[in-house]
Amino acid sequence: MEQIPLEHILLLGAVLFSLGILAVITKRHAVVVLMGIELIFNAANLNLVAFSRYDPSLLQGQMFSLFVILVAAAEAAVALAIVLRVYQHFKTANVNQIVTPEK
């Protein structure tokens, strides 16, 4: 079985990272911003796993990507809870309509 060239994996990671950045910048709904952040996490994970192939005895990249997945799961749970509270309070989940009224 031939090896997948490392550049192609890294380029795929770069494309996914840019798409995640694009979603974070251009979207107004908070949940889509979260999806963009998940895409960025996955791009980073892809690079870690790709380099871990050259480290078969230690597997440090794979261990690191396990912890990245774990932190991403915890982050998604807390962030969605905050989004729900914000939606109940402001009646919108658009990130640029959330303003505290002047007292």
Added chain:
Amino acid sequence: MLFYIFAILAILSGAFMVLTRNLLYAGFSLLVTLLSLAGIYVLLFADFIAVTQLMVYVGGVLVLILFGIMLSSRVHDKSVLSENVNTVWGPLVSGLLLVGLGYTILKAEIASLPWLLTADTDVLGPQKSTVQSIGIKLMTDVVVPFEVASLLLLIALIGAAYIATDKPKV
């Protein structure tokens, strides 16, 4: 060959996630992206990571995101459509980022790095999966991060449940 199919699938569904205005379509195209990334992990000899990706992302995070969409917008009216802002600066910044990263990756000639050429790429070795070595490492080398991670998950669980409850705070 299979890698390129998965890669094209991941890029197309990621682009669709960014381009579509419907939140539910965005969620389901993120599902396709995560599934094809799990396939790529299998091709990179990371079977345990691929299964973790399927269970945590596809089974957990994506269900959470779909719940978040359904609870924070009414599906039958316009609030399920997400509007775009920064339509000039967003594509500009991410396009420049993509060009910069791609130029760096292509110029760096990563495949001819000395430590990569001498590296042993026989990941599987005598055993047929990485599960055993990952389990041994989790209990020896990285046992402290492992325990801290369990504490982090507990804190995130309690915190998310506390934030999302309706009861008046004491």
